[in-house]
Amino acid sequence: MARADARQPAAKDKAYAFVKRxxxxxxxxxxxxxxxxxVSEALGMSRTPVREAxxxxxxxxxLRLYPQRGALVVPVSSEEVQAVLEARSLLERFAVxxxxxxxxxxxxxxxxxLREHLERQHxxxxxxxxxxxxxxxxxxxxxxxxxxxxxxxxxxxGSLRExxxxxxxxxxxxDEGRRETILAEHAExxxxxxxxxxxxxxxxxxxHLASTRTALGFG
Numbered sequence: 377m378a379r380a381d382a383r384q385p386a387a388k389d390k391a392y393a394f395v396k397r398x399x400x401x402x403x404x405x406x407x408x409x410x411x412x413x414x415v416s417e418a419l420g421m422s423r424t425p426v427r428e429a430x431x432x433x434x435x436x437x438x439l440r441l442y443p444q445r446g447a448l449v450v451p452v453s454s455e456e457v458q459a460v461l462e463a464r465s466l467l468e469r470f471a472v473x474x475x476x477x478x479x480x481x482x483x484x485x486x487x488x489x490l491r492e493h494l495e496r497q498h499x500x501x502x503x504x505x506x507x508x509x510x511x512x513x514x515x516x517x518x519x520x521x522x523x524x525x526x527x528x529x530x531x532x533x534g535s536l537r538e539x540x541x542x543x544x545x546x547x548x549x550x551d552e553g554r555r556e557t558i559l560a561e562h563a564e565x566x567x568x569x570x571x572x573x574x575x576x577x578x579x580x581x582x583x584h585l586a587s588t589r590t591a592l593g594f595g
Contacts, residue, residue: 387425394419395429399438399449400538401507402545406451409442452546454594460539461585467533468517468585471524472569472577480572486523487570490516494562501555506548509555513544516562520569547591554591561587 398404412423430447433439439447493516500509521533548554561584568577
């Protein structure tokens with residue numbers, strides 16, 4: 377029994393994972409004030425581990441603490457959007473260039489993977505499964521970087537994961553038609569890569585990132 381209990385996450389880790397997930401998925405939107413009591417009640421635990429989780433998330437820049445009041449969810453800023461999208465532009469354009477200029481076999485393998493993610497996204501959008509839709513969105517783009525085969529750049533791209541998911545979540549919650557736009561733009565990226573059309577693929581990536589900026593209100 378003791379060994380089984382040891383495998384359970386500590387309360388502070390559980391609280392941290394819950395709050396971070398709620399923020400990244402847009403369930404706790406930017407500008408909202410959340411309280412220790414609210415979270416502790418939702419998780420059925422005391423306020424102490426929630427307080428520790430809040431402190432940790434403040435260090436990460438997701439929350440701003442106000443004593444006796446709670447924690448403010450830090451909104452996505454224009455500077456953050458600009459920085460993340462610039463980084464993604466460089467990395468994703470490199471990835472499509474590397475893949476398109478590579479072998480036809482590798483392109484078709486990637487095309488198959490991209491279409492699998494796209495098909496799952498279509499199903500999840502129809503079922504209104506936002507969280508799973510966001511994860512498939514991330515996996516679609518990660519597949520591009522994986523196919524480029526640069527371990528260091530892939531690792532850096534992975535470091536953008538949480539900001540990427542949060543921005544996509546905010547754009548989906550803000551723009552009712554954003555899911556359909558994402559699906560159409562993903563289809564264009566996949567088709568351009570599969571066709572080996574470098575200019576079309578570059579344009580598709582830049583168009584997708586530009587529409588993300590616009591959906592976030594920074595276009």
